[in-house]
Amino acid sequence: MDNDRSVALELRTVRNLLKRQVDGFIHYKYGDQLTGMHGWALKFFVDNRHKEIFQRDFENHFQVRRSTASKILQLMEKNNLIVRQSVAYDGRLKQIILTPMAIEYCEAIFGKYVELERDLKKGLSREELDTFFNVIDKIKSNLE
Numbered sequence: 001m002d003n004d005r006s007v008a009l010e011l012r013t014v015r016n017l018l019k020r021q022v023d024g025f026i027h028y029k030y031g032d033q034l035t036g037m038h039g040w041a042l043k044f045f046v047d048n049r050h051k052e053i054f055q056r057d058f059e060n061h062f063q064v065r066r067s068t069a070s071k072i073l074q075l076m077e078k079n080n081l082i083v084r085q086s087v088a089y090d091g092r093l094k095q096i097i098l099t100p101m102a103i104e105y106c107e108a109i110f111g112k113y114v115e116l117e118r119d120l121k122k123g124l125s126r127e128e129l130d131t132f133f134n135v136i137d138k139i140k141s142n143l144e
Contacts, residue, residue, distance in 0.1 A: 007139065025112050038076055039109045045098050046106050052087065053096045
């Protein structure tokens with residue numbers, strides 16, 4: 001076991017490899033209209049379509065700052081992927097709603113995410129995956 005390896009560097013390397021995979025597919029298929037982050041966001045919105053979703057939910061789920069979330073959502077709105085609609089009970093809140101075009105994109109993107117997830121788990125046992133998720137949860141907790 002190599003105890004001199006940096007956890008931070010390994011996580012960054014994996015993040016870069018993953019980002020390259022997702023961004024490459026999305027850029028090839030959709031050009032500049034969609035980014036990898038938009039794909040993850042669309043998946044989050046579709047998975048939670050039975051709930052009212054607001055910017056703060058997006059911020060919490062992806063652990064991003066308000067300014068970052070705002071930029072991502074503004075670009076998604078500009079690209080006709082989402083609309084932000086006021087809710088009757090609080091004029092300050094804007095619910096995030098997917099457009100029909102976004103739902104169409106989701107179908108193609110989800111297939112790629114399923115394939116990517118399968119590739120990531122290839123050769124890993126259930127026990128190894130459980131260990132991985134336990135370690136990742138501890139690392140995230142250490143950073144919070």
